[in-house]
Structures are given as structure tokens and as C-alpha cells.
Amino acid sequence: LDYNEILWEVAQTVEPQRGSGKVANYIPALAEVDPMNFGMAVVTRAGDRFTTGRADRPFSLQSVTKVISLTMALESIGESFWKRSGREPSGDPFNSLVQLEHENGIPRNPLINAGALISTDVLVSRYGRDGAVEAILQFAQELADGEPVRIDPRVAASERETGFRNAAVANFMRSFGNLHNPPDDVLHVYFHQCALEMSCQGLARAMLYLANGGVDPITGRRIVSERRARRINAIMLTCGHYDASGDFAFHVGLPGKSGVGGGIVAIAPGQLSVAVWSPGLSPQGNSLVGTMALEKFASLTGLSVF
Ligand code: GLN
Numbered sequence: 001l002d003y004n005e006i007l008w009e010v011a012q013t014v015e016p017q018r019g020s021g022k023v024a025n026y027i028p029a030l031a032e033v034d035p036m037n038f039g040m041a042v043v044t045r046a047g048d049r050f051t052t053g054r055a056d057r058p059f060s061l062q063s064v065t066k067v068i069s070l071t072m073a074l075e076s077i078g079e080s081f082w083k084r085s086g087r088e089p090s091g092d093p094f095n096s097l098v099q100l101e102h103e104n105g106i107p108r109n110p111l112i113n114a115g116a117l118i119s120t121d122v123l124v125s126r127y128g129r130d131g132a133v134e135a136i137l138q139f140a141q142e143l144a145d146g147e148p149v150r151i152d153p154r155v156a157a158s159e160r161e162t163g164f165r166n167a168a169v170a171n172f173m174r175s176f177g178n179l180h181n182p183p184d185d186v187l188h189v190y191f192h193q194c195a196l197e198m199s200c201q202g203l204a205r206a207m208l209y210l211a212n213g214g215v216d217p218i219t220g221r222r223i224v225s226e227r228r229a230r231r232i233n234a235i236m237l238t239c240g241h242y243d244a245s246g247d248f249a250f251h252v253g254l255p256g257k258s259g260v261g262g263g264i265v266a267i268a269p270g271q272l273s274v275a276v277w278s279p280g281l282s283p284q285g286n287s288l289v290g291t292m293a294l295e296k297f298a299s300l301t302g303l304s305v306f
Helices: 003-017 062-083 098-102 113-127 129-144 153-162 164-175 183-194 200-211 226-239 242-251 288-301
Strands: 039-044 049-053 196-198 256-258 263-268 272-277
Touching (some): 003 039, 049 200, 062 226, 062 263, 098 164, 113 129, 113 164, 129 200, 183 196, 200 226, 200 263, 200 272, 226 256, 242 256, 263 288, 272 288
Antiparallel strands (some): 039 272, 256 263, 263 272
């Protein structure tokens, strides 16, 4: 397959839609981003890279980082993680509180905010508050293999100022005993994690271990076991787009994770990882043009887990 050709065609296809959707505006740092931005990058298992648009421009990863913290939490405490989080799609918005009351403070899955706060809590237990921020940044940098990764302190600070709902979720889970550390500490780490920045190129590179059975194919380093890689992909497929996860599976057919910064990373197991960035969001908080681009990409390449 000629991925240069394919990415060119994807970019042509979404061009008329570029700029559509609504940029996240709950914090100024995200609201200021130009909705006309579009970038996409493919990194294959052999290490070949293909890009279109602004694929080297860093953007706020936001919820895409939930895959990184889940990977780290599973490596920390293993299967016992699943006593503290489910693995079913929620059918509710990413920041919803409603299921937590009925389900005794056990989040539906680790890719909504509540579940991601459990991953973060595991990391605070292991590394401490400041240590956890450092450990997440370091792990992301290792995965990105030299591509720039940073935490935008301005984004982290604004997340905190407006994070009343995340604070409610954290406190609520703590009341059920499902958060082991002070909610303030967990939120501090979570907000810094959300503020991680990478480009499409960096993100696709970083997630390559999930396309290669848990081993980074370029460094040869094992990140997770083969079974764990399969399971993380399964959760991304079923839960990676909140209450639009079914729709993403229907249209794209690949495990993927979105964030309100407008990024999406998708995995073609055994083949490649692909990242796309376009800041305008659907009402569910997923990149509108990014999803269209991945749908076109999947149909042109024939890549699908089905
Ligand atoms: N920082 C955002 C939040 O917690 C991330 C959500 C997202 O990307 N969907 O609300």
C-alpha cells in the first residue's frame, strides 16, 4: 500500500469539512486552538512514517493519555486493577457521574474520566503525587522515542480551575473507598496527565507497541505482554470514544482513543498505528474531522480488525 497516496486522498476527502465541529472551550488554552488545523501520521511496524498536514505540531492529548496511564496501572498492579474498574462501554458522556451511584463507585471502564482516575490513583500509590507526574511524562517520552513530549503547565492549571466535575467524580469514588489517595493528589496528577502534548507523528510512534503485540518494534523493548496488548486494544475498541464507541467501531473498525484536544489514535494490530488531529469536536467530544479521516483511511486501506 502506498500510504503517501492514501493520506493525500484522505486529506482531500476531509478538506471541505476542515474546521467543522466545536473546539473544546472549557479552558482557554484549548479554546484558542485554530479549528482549521488538520494533521495525520502513520507509523508502520517496520518503522516507516507517512504524514499529511500539520503532523508535527504538538497538541493537547487529553483523554488519549488514558491509554498510557491504563498501561502503567496494569503493569503496576496487574489483574487486580479489574476489581476497581469495569470494562464495559458506559453509553454515557466521559464525565458522567450517574452510573457511579448505582455501581458503588466502580467506574464502567478505564477510558472514561472515572476509570482513568482509578489508573491515576494506582500511580499515585506507587510513585507519590509528584513522582507520578514525573513517571507518566517519562514513560510517554520513552514510548515516543525522541519525538517531543511535554506537559503544558498552563493547561494543567486551567484543568484544575475548572475541574469541578472531575473533583466530584474523585470524591464520589473516594466515598465508596475506591480511591486510595487524597482526591486532590489524584486530581493534580490527572490534570497534568491530560495536559501532555505530542504531535500526530509522536503519538502514532508512541502507541506502536499496541500494533505489535506489546513490543515496541523499533526499540525491541517489551512494554506489555501480548495478552495485555490485546486486551488494551479490546477496551479501546469498545470504550475509546465514550458514548460514540459503537459508532467508531461501526465506521472505522479499529481500536482507537480520542481526546477533547481533537486527537485520535487508532491501532491496526499487526500493522501500524495512525494518529489524527483536528480540534473541532462532535457533541460526544470526539474529533469530527478526525473520525471522518480515519473512516476514509480504513476504507482505502481495508484495515479493520473484522
Ligand atoms: N481533561 C478533560 C477532562 O477530564 C479530558 C476529557 C477528554 O479528553 N474527553 O474533562
